Structures are given as C-alpha cells and as structure tokens.
Amino acid sequence: MTAPTSSVITLHINGEPHTLTVDHRTTLLDALRERLGLTGTKKGCDHGQCGACTVLLDGRRALACLQLAVATEGRAVTTVEGVADGDRLHPVQQAFLELDGYQCGYCTPGQICSALAVLEEHAAGWPSAVTADLRPEAGPPALTDDEIRERMSGNLCRCAAYPAIVRAVARAAQERPGESGTVAA
Amino acid sequence: MREFHYRRPARVSDALALLGTDPGARPLAGGTNLVDLMKTGVERPALLVDLRDLPLDRIEATPDGGLRIGATATNSDLAAHPDVRRRYPALAQAVLAGASGQVRIMATVGGNLLQRTRCGYFTAPATTTACNKRAPGSGCAAIAGEHRNHAVLGATEHCVAVHPSDMAVALTAFDATVTYETADGTGELPLAGLYRPVGGTPHLETALPTGALITGVVLPPAPVAAASRYRKVRERASYAFAIGSLAAALDVRDGTVRDVRLAFGAVASHPWRARRAERALTGGPADATAFAAAADAELAAARPLPHNGHKLPLLRTLAVAVLTELAQEAAR
Numbered sequence: 001m002t003a004p005t006s007s008v009i010t011l012h013i014n015g016e017p018h019t020l021t022v023d024h025r026t027t028l029l030d031a032l033r034e035r036l037g038l039t040g041t042k043k044g045c046d047h048g049q050c051g052a053c054t055v056l057l058d059g060r061r062a063l064a065c066l067q068l069a070v071a072t073e074g075r076a077v078t079t080v081e082g083v084a085d086g087d088r089l090h091p092v093q094q095a096f097l098e099l100d101g102y103q104c105g106y107c108t109p110g111q112i113c114s115a116l117a118v119l120e121e122h123a124a125g126w127p128s129a130v131t132a133d134l135r136p137e138a139g140p141p142a143l144t145d146d147e148i149r150e151r152m153s154g155n156l157c158r159c160a161a162y163p164a165i166v167r168a169v170a171r172a173a174q175e176r177p178g179e180s181g182t183v184a185a
Numbered sequence: 186m187r188e189f190h191y192r193r194p195a196r197v198s199d200a201l202a203l204l205g206t207d208p209g210a211r212p213l214a215g216g217t218n219l220v221d222l223m224k225t226g227v228e229r230p231a232l233l234v235d236l237r238d239l240p241l242d243r244i245e246a247t248p249d250g251g252l253r254i255g256a257t258a259t260n261s262d263l264a265a266h267p268d269v270r271r272r273y274p275a276l277a278q279a280v281l282a283g284a285s286g287q288v289r290i291m292a293t294v295g296g297n298l299l300q301r302t303r304c305g306y307f308t309a310p311a312t313t314t315a316c317n318k319r320a321p322g323s324g325c326a327a328i329a330g331e332h333r334n335h336a337v338l339g340a341t342e343h344c345v346a347v348h349p350s351d352m353a354v355a356l357t358a359f360d361a362t363v364t365y366e367t368a369d370g371t372g373e374l375p376l377a378g379l380y381r382p383v384g385g386t387p388h389l390e391t392a393l394p395t396g397a398l399i400t401g402v403v404l405p406p407a408p409v410a411a412a413s414r415y416r417k418v419r420e421r422a423s424y425a426f427a428i429g430s431l432a433a434a435l436d437v438r439d440g441t442v443r444d445v446r447l448a449f450g451a452v453a454s455h456p457w458r459a460r461r462a463e464r465a466l467t468g469g470p471a472d473a474t475a476f477a478a479a480a481d482a483e484l485a486a487a488r489p490l491p492h493n494g495h496k497l498p499l500l501r502t503l504a505v506a507v508l509t510e511l512a513q514e515a516a517r
Contacts, residue, residue: 023188060261062287066221135270149422
C-alpha cells in the first residue's frame, strides 16, 4: 500500500526504465542524483536560475530542479550520461572538449544538454530574442555568436568560460549534417 | 515543503472536480513558478492537479482572423507559431524576452498569466518579513525597503509589487480575453479584468471564480498588431525581469495616427494598458513631440517610491523610441 503523498512511478531515462517509489515532493533532479545514481546532472541553484540541471524531456530542454519526478512518468528523459554513443562522444561534447568550453566543469553537463537542444530548436526555425526578422518566411536566422549567447543564456558559468562555450556551440553547429559552414565561429 | 497529493486527470471535467472540491488544490502546468514557490514555503498546496494530459495545448487561427491559444500551450510554442510571428509580432517578442529557453519550453500560457510577483519580500524563504500578499495584514516591507523594481502606477500602501509577465503585456495591448471553466460552466474575462485592483487586498490577485481553470486566451483580430514591437529594459542582456517594458502597435497614414496600442510592463500589479496615451495620439501627428506628450499624459498618474523614480524617464524614452521606429517603418 502506497502512502497517498507518494507514488510508484516508472521513469524512462536514456532508454532504460526505472521503477521507484517517490515522495511527491521529489524533483526529477533529486530522483536522478539521489535515487538512481545518475550524478552527471548537477544541482546548482535548485531554483531554475542557473541551468546546471538541464536535461532533455521528450527531446526538449527542461530544468530538472523544477520538474517533479512524479510528473515525469511517461516522458523520455535524456541526461548527459545518455548523450554519447558508447565511447564515441557526441559532436557537441567533442567540441566542448577540443575548444575548452569549461573550466571547473560543474556547469558543463547542463551546457551540453542545453546546446544539443539549441541546435535542434534553431534547425526547427525557432526565433530568439535577438532574431531581427521574426517572419516565418525569413527562415531560421544565421546562428551567430549573438544568437548562441541569447539561446544559451539560461546556463550560467561561474568560471565565465563563455567565449569558449560560444565557440564550441558554433563548431558543433557547423558540423551538423548539411550545414554550409557559414556561421562565424 | 509540505506533503501533497498528486493527480493527473485526462479530462477537463475531472480536473475541475478535483479543483472544486479541495480548497488546497492547485493546478500544475509547467511548474516553473509554482514548484519554486513550494520549495520556499510560499505556496503550500495539499493537492497538485497536473494539467499535462488535458487537451488544452492547441494554438489555432479563429475564423474572424484572430487567434485562440490553449492554456497549456508552452511559451516556446507560442513564440514559434507562424501566425503569432506574422500577425502579432510584439507577442512573439514579449514571450522571447521572458526567462530562458529552458523555462519557456516548460512554462505555459495559463501559468504565465497566473505567475506570482518576484518581489523579494514575497518570495523570501523566511516568513519573518512583512508581506500583505503572504500574510494579509502583516504590512509591506518593500515600501520602506528594497523597491527599485516595484510599481509606479496603481499601487497602494498595502502592496507595491509588480506583475512579472512580459507575455501578458503584449496580450493586454491586443485586447486578449481569458476563457475559463468551473464545475458550473464556462466563462470569460477581458485580460485587463483578470487582475483585481490592489486596494487593501493584495492577496486577492485575480477575478477568477473559486476552483476555476483557465482554458485559453483569445486574441481578437487586430490589423494594427502586424506593425508591433515589444521592448524590454533590464539589468543584463538576457534572462532577467524587466525594469520597464513596452508593447506598442502603430498604424500611421500620411503622418497621422490611425490606430495605436500601448501597454507598459513592470510598472504595476498588472500589465498597464496606456489608454490615456492612446487617446492622446489617435488622430494626431506621429512625431516625437506627440509621442513624448502622450507618454507624459499616461505617466502623470504615477506615484514613484523613493528608489524607483528612474522608471518614469525610462518609460517615456522607451515609448518615444519604439513609436518613432514604428512610424519610420510605416513611412518606408
């Protein structure tokens, strides 16, 4: 018998089902780190202001610290542990590594998950606050450094590795299939 | 955090039954504001009714040329929608100016309208500070304290907090209507009427009936909105609440203002439709002198606090700059 303020749920994380009993107050972030041993996702502010806990829910960016675990049932969670293909790093991870897109590394899992989604959002034609021409006919804006900074602004870096983070995201964008390589890095 | 029950109904009627029977029930949509406030103890729901499975997330054109936006449509889907970008660009800009990419993807339109103020005395984890929203009758610590970003219009000695939404400012400029349901049936409110005047009861924020669920927002057709803009002034380039903001739309022909919509953000407990300024401009010249005079007419009622008087010249400059740009673009 389950207490009414907790539930048995199944979370689908990086393609694997995990069944556990959670107190409803448990965030996805705490479930990942404290219950399932997936400590790649980091706790920074725990109030949705720093982006360190960014994961993908059904392919879109989400803040695991503001997402209740019980409300995540039935959704596909991707954490930084699920980004690489075995030992082969994702191009976004490779770019962060080669271009030093970090210093201490604490915010990096969130930066990488966020960057993955930024590239998808841009490819889908989503505008940003710095996109000059919002008309859908204008097509996706060039992924300039300003566009990258704005789209990544939900991920803080206390070491201020921002210039290298922008370069890494731009490099990963250029390596997307079909990309003409016109983005200034 | 207080322990709570959790339900995820599949039908609106089931959600209404849950919300209508338990006074401690709260709807959960994106959770970006509610879950945060639960962590600090400001919100203490006994039951969360998760709206995720309800069929309220559609954004569709109405036959008359307006737009119907479901309450659980996400901010990011609203900002990316082709009809919003073409016909109400200031709305897309307002949404994109708010929060971060992650928050916009989680957050919903209904939740955006019902989000709480970010006044530091309201959101503080400690319950020792006076706040009439949290504890009616306890006073307002902001009036004699930190209030740089607080209200300059419509506030009272009971509360000087501002509504933090950018989206709602653009929706107010375009005469949006909020639709809702209760167990007794459906209803609607003009967005400008959703928020109650502060008066002596700042803890009573909306005119929604008890147990009501916002189901959507309807935008009437507004040809003037095709030439519209949202501009937000904040302390850093991105991911910050406004010091002041403006949604503006302008229809100018032969140098004369035919139609104009203006709403200020971060100035009051609700988005501030600048009807006095609109009346001053309509039928007159579209030049910087007229724009400044209209802004002054609207802001004549302002009562700044000791540390937020900077908002008035900021809003005036904002109005002149944005309207001048729109007038120049119309002349091309």
